[in-house]
Structure formats: C-alpha cells, structure tokens
Amino acid sequence: MLGITKHFGALVANRAVHLAVERGTVHALVGENGAGKSTLMNVLYGLYEPDEGEVRIGGQRVTRLSPARAVELGLGMVHQHFMLIPTFTVLENIVLGIEQSKGGLLDLDSPRAQLQEIIGTYDLKVNPDALAGELSVGMRQRVEILKVLMRGAGVLLLDEPTAVLTPQEVEELFKIVRLLKSQGKTIVFISHKLREVKAISDRLTVMRGGEVVGSHATAGVTEGDIAEMMVGRKVLLDVKKAEAKPGDVCLSIQDVTLVGGGSKLVLDHVDLEVRAGEIVGLAGVVGNGQTELVEVLAGFRAPSDGRVRLDGRDLLEMDVLERYRVGLAHIPEDRHKHGMVVDMDARDNTILGKQRDEPFSRSGVLDETAILLEARARIAQFDVRPPRPDVRAGDMSGGNQQKLVIAREVSREPRFLIAAMPTRGVDIGAIEFIHRHLIELRDSGVAILLVSAELSEVLSLSDRIAVMYEGRMMDVMAASEATEQRLGLLMAGIHDKAEAAH
C-alpha cells in the first residue's frame, strides 16, 4: 500500500500511509484506537475508496477495490466480531455466500471434501457438522479462518483476534498462525497487545494519528520501544505499587445465586470478600457471570438468593441511588450502555447518578452553576480533552469518555468501587493514567473489585485474584501465587493439572 490517504470530512484517518507486507510473513499492524488501523484495513479490503495512493498486490496495481474483488485477489478478513449463524452447522456457515448448486439443490458434498482437506492441512480440528452456536469462542474463530481459507485467501487479515480468547486459546491460535505461515500464507495481525505482537510477528508497522510512525523487524525492538512509538512518549508499562495494607472486610458477597433463562444458574452460590485498601481482580472469559455479578452489586438486578453487605449494611435492600449514598461507586463495563449518555454533553454526564443530590439540585430544581463548576473540576482533575463542558460526550475519544466516567465515580469518595473493564477501548496513555488512579484509591483505603478480560491487567493491579467460570467462583488466590498459566486453566473451568490432562 503506497501513500494511502483517506479523509472523513475534516478528519484525516490515514495520511500518506505506506504499508509493505512481504509474502509468507506475519506482519503486525499496531497502534492505539483511532490510529487509523481499521481505516487502512478497510481500504485494503475495498470497503473504503482511498482519496490518494494506491494498493499493489504482487506488484500489480489494483484499482476499484471492492470486498468481492479483494476476495478474488486472495485477501481474507477475519473480523473481531464473528459473523456466524448459530443455528447453521460449521459447513453451512462456511459455504454461505459461495454456495454451489447441483441440479437446483444445494451441493454440500464437494465443499465438504475441500473443507476436510483444509482442516487436515492446518490441523484445525473442527467438526464440519457441529452447530456454530455450540462452539467455543476459540473454535468459532477457527471457523472464521476456515471461511477465508475456503475462499482461497493467500493473505489473511486478523483484526484483534485475541481480544476474546483465554491465554490457552491464544497459544492455540498462534500455533495455527505459524502453521499458516509455514504453508506460505501471509498474515496481517492487527493488535494493540504488545506481548502478542512480540510473540507472533516477523515485522511490525506502528501507526499513530493516521500516520505510520515506523516499520521494524520485530526482533529488533522491545515492548517498551513499541509502546513509545504508539503513544509518542515514554510509557510505564509496569504498574508501580506498594504492598497493600488491607483493612476490614468492606464488601461481602455470600451465596449469591442468580437463575437465568431456562433455569440455568448464571451465578452459582458465589462468595467473595473485598477488604478496604485492596484490589480484588475478577478474572474469567467474558460471559461467565462476571457481568451479572456486577449487575447484582450495582443494583441493576436482584439475585435469586444470597446476601451482599457493604460495611455491614444490606445492599440488596437498597435501590441504585441508596447504594451510591452508602459508598458504592461503579465504573460500568460498557460506558456506552450504562456509564454515559453520548447525546448529552460532558457537563450533564458529570452528574449522572448525582442529579438528585445537593448541590446539583435543590428541592428538585437543578443548579446550573453548581453543575458547571463540578464539570470543570472533574475535567481539570482528570485532564479530560477537549476540556469543554459543552462538548457532546459522544464526540469525545474513548479514553476521554472513560476518564470522565472515572472522574465522576472517584469524586463520590466511595468506600467500595466496582471497576469493570476500566481500560476497555482506551489508549495506552490513558490506561497508564487510570491504573495509577486505581492504585492511589486503593492506597487511600478504598475496596476495589476489578473485573477485567485483560489478564495482564488483573495480574498487574490486583492484590488477590478470583476466577469465575460458568457462574461459579473457581478459586481465590493471592496475586503473588497467580500465574497466567494457572489462571488460564481456571478460566477454562479446570481445577488443576491432573484434570487438564484429560
């Protein structure tokens, strides 16, 4: 790709971007959110027409790219969000869009043979007749990879492929990627996880603010170098923290059970304690009950059974606002779904959940001045940009939105803070900032429950780590005893190595 420039209105998403990927290599494309990676890939895949520049594949200039043409040219995109029909089998999902008919009937026999061959070549171990909806996340990803291979892809674009995988699944994926490479396939690996980039890629290209910052052989750079290129300044990758000095039990969860649809136990007799001045990390693959546990704590839904106490007070008898008033603060896992109203301005968002409290309202009437002062104070405190209370929240970057949410919640001066995926979709610079703040809060005696899908985040911030699997609390351990290996097994529902051997 030579000199690709793409504008969206006044915004330049890509400016004179060069990207050269050698055949038969794994090339990582790294950069923070909004650095222009996705735009570039969409240009390559023919979804966007570049304003300037050209795309060459195998030395040939390619014009008038379209997704169909990209497939013809041997490009295959594996999206971050899988696009499978759950009630179709693997085979049916794969032939969807390239169906062949035999005498007016759908021909599944010749694709089946072809599929078996590919599965064999790459050792993918997928059952073509399994229902897509019943597969694990890792398996579904393989099906997506099979989809592009069936279409004859020579170049695979993997968009943040590890975001939803357990560490073990990531390893499996890397094995597949290496095998693909050894068979002469080319892989473009889009990620912002430095360790993975280091582990899998041959070369890497770093993007920042729509431009290429540098392109290097992976062996020649350290993780710190890559992070610096991404952010444009030195970044502390390790969280510096002192030993925790846990106080009394602040939050106690006892025997909390939640029955979901089809009388399935979404939360299965969960017990957990969080002490003042400690961070308890809650690890687990997304969808194993962490979200529901947080919803129970936050007051969004009532559990079927169990008890939750904050400083000895029964939280379950309180509504959401009463919980805030007795010392709960909540950084929700999805800021767009719960944490903020994107169509309101930053000012209104700084009092979300505080709208009935003085000084923001008195006898029902909002105090505009108090709200404006509050917004200015929070924006200044957390360096939210742009520093304007009247900017629409939806127009702020993800990192700044999250800073605003965290600023609001921290300013409650809570006793107990739920931090659910506090750095999701946030750039490295802001991650560093957010992590530092969580540690400061801990040191000031706040009890923190950190829910995160990023194992490295759980490991670096937590004092104790709990692992959930299918609604059960698998184990709780001191962070010093936790390893990625051990957590990974627990996240997969396996208690020890002996069991893993089965």
Added chain:
Amino acid sequence: MQRSLLRDLAYPAVAVFIAFLLGALLVVATGYSPAEIYGALWHGAFGSAENVAWSLQNATPLVFTGLAVALAFRAGLFNVGAEGQLILGAFAASQVGIRLKGTAFDTTLSILPLALLAAALAGGLWGAIPGWLKARLGVHEVINTIMMNFIAALLGSYFLTVPWIKEAGSVPQTPIVSANAVLPAARFINPYTRLNAGFLLALGCVFLVWFVLWRTWHGFELRIVGLNAGAATYAGANVGRTTIAVMFASGALAGLGGAEQVLGVHYHFIKDFWVGLGFTGIAVALVGENHPVGVLLGALLFGALQNGAAEIDMMTTFPRELIQVLQAIIIFLVASMGYVRKRSAA
C-alpha cells in the same frame, strides 16, 4: 440543550421555506399567481387583529397536543394517543361544568380550576394506561395509544346517546357548561372571537414543560430514559415509573387541550370536534423538534395555515387543499431531514 434550539429549528424553517417554494410552483403550474394566492393566505392568517386571533385560536389545542407528544418523545415514548386523551379530558371538563352548574360551589367560588383539573386527570389516566402496560408488560405504547384513540372516540360518541348526558340539538351534544366554568374570551379584539384564556394556559404549559425538562432532576432523568435506558438505570432513575409518569403528564396536557376546546370554544361537548387535533399534534411536535418552544411555533404555523386556507377558499378560486399540500411537504421534509441528520451523525 437550549443552546442548540436555534440550530435545531433551522431545519424546520428551511423545510417551511422549501414547501412554500414548491407550493408556488404548483400554483404557477395551474395558471394562478403565487402573489395572489399567498397574499390571500397571509391575509387570512395575519391580515387583521381578528384574523390573528383566529390563527391563535386554531393553534391553541395544537400547542397542548404538540406538547403532549413532544414530552413523551423526550422520554423515548411515541404517544400517538393525544387525540383520545384530549377527548376524555374534554368530556371530564364538560361534566364538571354541567353537573356543578348552579351549585353553591359554582356561584360563590369558581369551578373553572376544578374543570381543568378533571380534564388533566382524565387525559392523564387515559395516557397512563398504555404507560403502565408498557412498563409492566412491555407492550408497545404505539399500539395501545392508537387503540385507545378508537375507544375514546367511540366512547365520546356513545356518551352523546346517553339520555342524562345528551341534549337535543342539531348535532349530538351536551348541555352548555356553567358560565362560571368558561375560559374568558379575548373580547377586546373582537366581541365574537373564541380566542380565550386557554391560549395563556398553553403558553404557561410551554414554559412548564421546558422548565421541567431542563431545570429539574425529574426532567434530567426523563431525558436520560429517552436517550439511554441503560444509563438511566445506572443513574438511579426508575425506568418503569418514569414511563408511567411521563405518559400521565403527556395525557394530562392533551386533556387540558380538550378542556380548552370545551370551556373556551364550544361551551359544550359535541361530537367529532376532536377530529385531527391529536394527530396534527404529532406533526406539530415533529416540526417543533420536540422542543416546547418549537412546538409553540409549529402550532402557530399550522393554526395560521388552517386559517389562511379559509381565506384562499373565500377570496380566490384556487382549492384550499393547497394548505394540505404545504403541510404534507413540510412534514415530509422535516422527517427526512431528521433521518439524513441521524445518518450523517453516525
């Protein structure tokens, strides 16, 4: 939010302008002079104090129903039932004005506030039913408010067949309400005008709705419910309770519109006076971008056009349906502009 009002209302203003341009083309194409036709329209709408009074009178019920629709819309609810709520409100007002006629209460104090209260309550309850069904059972309010319009219209017609309610007359009607329950008319403009104090009440409601929406935490929570129900739960607003309360308030506004018609214009409850008042309220809310001030302007526009139509009919040979064409173009343009803006924002 108020800051963006001017910008928001720029779109409907452009829509109105384009509609008049297209209307002029239509007039020219059929061999008339736009100057003549629009001249008559202008004269009918604003040509004299009396005509302005007519326009304002036409606008008054539309302010109420427009506010009803806009308020619900801010909470993410589409209240298609303003017409039914208006009917119930009108009937309640008429019954207070008739049943208490001549009582000590009527002659010494005033039953007017009581009649207005009854109208708000009746309209409010009629609106709260679909609100409750939505909050408790998840039944969509559009379906239920539409159906309750039919029930209300049939109920209104049925009441006028009940012997102790109806009164003999050329149309199905009730007796006249007590003179003390009448909303005073602006006789200083014209002794026969039916522009009444209900217009001032409408202005008061415009302010009240604006104040509640943007100056109280109730309104803050209401708007969050409309923009993001998840964030509303997070912010401690009870989405179900808010839904019911908003539908009650919305219905109450429409009910007051009904009271204005009975107590200020007709002086009794007559069959079919309500036709179109609720539905035009939806158009008014749309043109007014669901902002109280926009609703007021939208209602004035529609009220004036309606009045201008009569003038076109009287003074020219051009069909008055021109006005409906104009209204249709305005609604079409505003709706499609909203769509385009949403698309370009995404």
